[in-house]
Amino acid sequence: MANCFLTPEPDMFQALTSVGEMLTRNFDTLCRPGLLICGQLEDSLPLAMANEGPAPQVFSTDYRYTQWLKDHNYQQLEFGSEPTDGTCDAILLLMPKAKAEAEYLLAACLPLLAEGGHIFIAGDNKGGVKSAPQLLAPYCNRVNKLDSARRASLFHGTLSRSVAPFQQADWLKNYDLPREKLQIYTLPGVFSAEHLDTGSSLLLQTLGRLQGRVLDFGCGAGVIGASLLKRQPELELEMIDINALALEASRQTLARNGLNARVYPSNGLSQVNGKFDQIITNPPFHAGLKTFYSTTEELLHGAIHYLKPGGRLTLVANAFLPYPDLIQASFGNCETLAATGKFKIYQATKS
Template sequence: MYNAVFKNIQEHKMYEALTSVSEMLSRNLDTLCQQPLLVCGLLEDNMPVLLADNGPAPRVFTTDFRYAQWLNDNGRITPEFGSAPSVQPTQGLLLLMPKAKAEAQYLLAACLPLLAPGAPVFIAGDNKGGVKSAPKLLSPYCKQVNKLDSARRASLYQAELSRPAPAFHLNDWISRYPLEQEDLTICTLPGIFSAEHLDAGTQMLLNETTRLSGRVLDFGCGAGVIGSSLLKRYPDIELEQIDINALALEASRLTLAENGLQAKVYPSDGLNEVQGYFDCIISNPPFHAGLKTFYSTTETLLCEAKRYLRPGGSLWLVANAFLPYAELIEQSFGHCETIAANGRFKIYRAQA
């Protein structure tokens, strides 16, 4: 338990120091602080607070629930958390380049309609994280894109909105693919894991999962593949789906609606927002945060899951075969059963 609490503290501390991208941005505060900006994208530090300290306070939109909570706790800026910003007009945009180019396109489409022609648009990011595509990303909206700065392996691009951006409609960004084995249609949004097809790890987990009943938690639900598949097989279960990403949560809701299914879907940083006890917790857990490999969320889950299970309740997990998750499960549950394994993945099960 101590390790889980310590990791949670460390996760929140990680936002306090400026990233290399923000260190580069700090050299350009005179330009960035000429007007209040809408800031969105890969938010990883207290750059919004730095902007507020040097000019008009920015408006922050984030799809990351953990970051939204941290910024709220900081007390200086109240962020917007969701799948799209509110329609309130804004005077400029700073996009921190997300990991997926498709997500950057989505965020520009969602945010630029809030700007008037002539408003400044900035894109910043790690040089290895796709920021060099900024001129192409902005070409539908801006006549000229200039590189304003480059330092610490990061770059900042600047442009002006040339014409009113088209109105944003979420439905334009929904993709679908069939899950024929379950007779389901999966709805996805840009940047979500396994956005174009069912990934091999989830397929393996679904193949091995046996009869479930009672209250079931789909941890890190993504587009809702696991939860919707379980509801299709076992319609009497009481399903809850949680994720840290607003786009994943929205995709899960869309998948449920598309298939005439019902579940409780809500944001949670790990198990922090979960109430009560479950008969099963099931997950293909995430291991990336932005551009970084990030195992802490899963490790905390394995340490804490038993406390959220009823007696006899089970934890089901698929993970890359090389990860030492079996040892963590054994430490928490006293045992760990490997249900299936191949060269890439292992399926683990433990009972409370």
């Protein structure tokens, strides 16, 4: 079967998105000292703006994007679940997929902005940017649309009242996993943020007893990792994700359930060291507004090099995706452990 997956470009964020192209028409307004950019960063917009004026400060919850900017020697950069660097004179929020995440980012970043400072929101017209006036209503007396082009829009408001200091704990939500006797803690925009998703549930029902060193790839809110540790506290578990909000949610889930694991950011397997007895994953399927396969494709090709002899890769995937071919090509074997109408559990063993 032909490989239908998206192969990562050598410079994956270099080309401007339609939102970025629209914003280039507004550089006279946006390229100003003290600008902070946050949200759905997925192109070379900060580099383009730095070529036209002062380099904007970038706050990103996406580790992969942060590493890309670092590789381009970009210095005005912070990765994390909330900004900690200083103050700013203007904020540009690139609209994330989840409206709740946009609300979170505004609450987290606006305390850095002095009263009277400028707030810009830009995004794809199909990606929720039309809600910008409602998002800015708690902070601005008036919101104007500055531009609309290439199926993208730019809104502007002026901060008209002081903003309370950000308290991340106010944004934490939780839900119960009665079967596992766990509480899962989440933050806006994190996968499996409101309930246990069907795929992870099937994966947890299918997994047998594990041993040794285990990697939870794409840990999200920590559902899989916490469940494994609840069953087997002796496991040496590591949990990775590219999303800072997911990593913080996983840390909260572990801490509040009295569990311990190493939780850290990794771009695919790039920041992982050593070899594992087991890699478990409900791999990413979407990034922003796009269907996204390349991270999973890289995992299926590369996982064998991070497993000990006899080590296993186990994952859940939508049944229509041709993952077995990729797994077979890498491992020489692929077993289907369970299947429903929508999901399948695949497992491969390193010989």
